Amino acid sequence: MNTSAIPTGPVIASPPPPPWVDARTPLGRLIAAVLAVEPVRQLLFLQARRMMIRTAETRGIPWRRRREQLLQQAEPLLVASTNPATVIPPYYRARFHAYEEGNLCWQAACETEQATDSVALRVWKEEKQLNPAAAQQRMRDGIYAAIEPSLSGPVRDVLDIGCSVGVGTLALTDWLEQHGHSDVHVSGLDLSPQMLAVARVRDASGRIRAWHHGAAEATGLPAASFDLITAQFLCHELPGVATRAVLKEAARLLRPQGVLALVDQDPEAEVIRSMPPALATLLKATEPYLEDYFRLDLPAALAEAGFTAIRRVASDHRHRVLVATRP
Numbered sequence: 001m002n003t004s005a006i007p008t009g010p011v012i013a014s015p016p017p018p019p020w021v022d023a024r025t026p027l028g029r030l031i032a033a034v035l036a037v038e039p040v041r042q043l044l045f046l047q048a049r050r051m052m053i054r055t056a057e058t059r060g061i062p063w064r065r066r067r068e069q070l071l072q073q074a075e076p077l078l079v080a081s082t083n084p085a086t087v088i089p090p091y092y093r094a095r096f097h098a099y100e101e102g103n104l105c106w107q108a109a110c111e112t113e114q115a116t117d118s119v120a121l122r123v124w125k126e127e128k129q130l131n132p133a134a135a136q137q138r139m140r141d142g143i144y145a146a147i148e149p150s151l152s153g154p155v156r157d158v159l160d161i162g163c164s165v166g167v168g169t170l171a172l173t174d175w176l177e178q179h180g181h182s183d184v185h186v187s188g189l190d191l192s193p194q195m196l197a198v199a200r201v202r203d204a205s206g207r208i209r210a211w212h213h214g215a216a217e218a219t220g221l222p223a224a225s226f227d228l229i230t231a232q233f234l235c236h237e238l239p240g241v242a243t244r245a246v247l248k249e250a251a252r253l254l255r256p257q258g259v260l261a262l263v264d265q266d267p268e269a270e271v272i273r274s275m276p277p278a279l280a281t282l283l284k285a286t287e288p289y290l291e292d293y294f295r296l297d298l299p300a301a302l303a304e305a306g307f308t309a310i311r312r313v314a315s316d317h318r319h320r321v322l323v324a325t326r327p
């Protein structure tokens with residue numbers, strides 16, 4: 001774990017949302033008004049996307065080349081990655097990131113690996129020599145080190161919900177295998193068949209037990225069948241009501257003493273709270289449920305869903321992990 005990690009817990013209260021996310025503040029109202037003008041919003045999306053690709057390529061992420069490569073390999077896997085019985089909740093069809101079709105399109109799926117590496121680089125943006133793979137590794141190591149103290153024994157069955165293209169799913173598998181959980185079976189679950197098709201390409205040697213196409217709040221998987229469930233960067237993409245439903249489903253899926261770990265943006269992080277308004281405007285233009293995320297008292301929602309031994313760990317200076325146990 002990064003040495004700046006701050007284990008604190010048990011958690012009793014969450015901080016108020018950052019001022020820029022709260023539409024009731026003057027700044028929040030201004031941002032909301034700007035985003036309500038459609039041509040301005042579109043321009044901001046375009047700007048955000050250009051900026052993201054330019055920065056990524058400068059830092060050694062071959063954004064466009066990798067997109068074409070993944071597309072070619074993933075397209076034939078779409079049917080195998082689709083469960084026709086899966087019901088897509090209406091909130092999921094919102095515009096996400098710079099994509100009109102949100103997570104349900106090839107462009108999003110084939111750019112997610114690159115965007116994920118960009119997120120990791122941004123955590124240590126002052127370290128110009130850090131390469132994308134090393135940044136990703138450091139970010140994930142911090143997350144899994146935060147989870148470790150809550151694991152009471154060998155972990156056998158793991159579900160990574162909102163697994164996307166499997167960057168975290170594979171990193172978690174590596175980490176568990178290297179930390180004494182040699183007999184582990186990790187599965188991923190996501191609502192986007194395109195993301196899952198890319199995940200299968202990235203998991204070429206078939207290390208992941210199953211890539212499930214389904215909703216995290218209604219997985220259809222058997223009760224009490226997992227020792228560990230992770231939601232890595234999922235909650236900020238969910239309306240509050242969906243997050244609560246996901247927590248309830250996770251409680252159903254976990255065995256007694258099973259562990260749920262939620263990692264996402266840290267509402268207590270100084271770098272998040274003091275984000276410059278221009279950057280905050282761009283971020284809000286690409287994340288439809290960010291305000292919901294920051295408004296929800298996640299530790300309290302975990303307790304309401306029946307979880308105990310809730311711990312908060314700042315895994316780096318932008319992200320926190322909430323780790324909780326199902327009694």
Ligand SMILES: C[S@@+](CC[C@H](N)C(=O)[O-])C[C@H]1O[C@@H](n2cnc3c(N)ncnc32)[C@H](O)[C@@H]1O
Pocket residue numbers: 092103116161162163164165166167168169189190191192195214215216217231232233234237238242
């Ligand atoms: C930011 S990405 C997650 C990144 C990934 N877990 C990682 O660690 O790099 C969020 C993912 O959650 C998925 N998602 C959003 N809502 C979902 C839901 N209700 N059920 C399952 N997956 C969902 C999206 O399709 C997207 O792939």
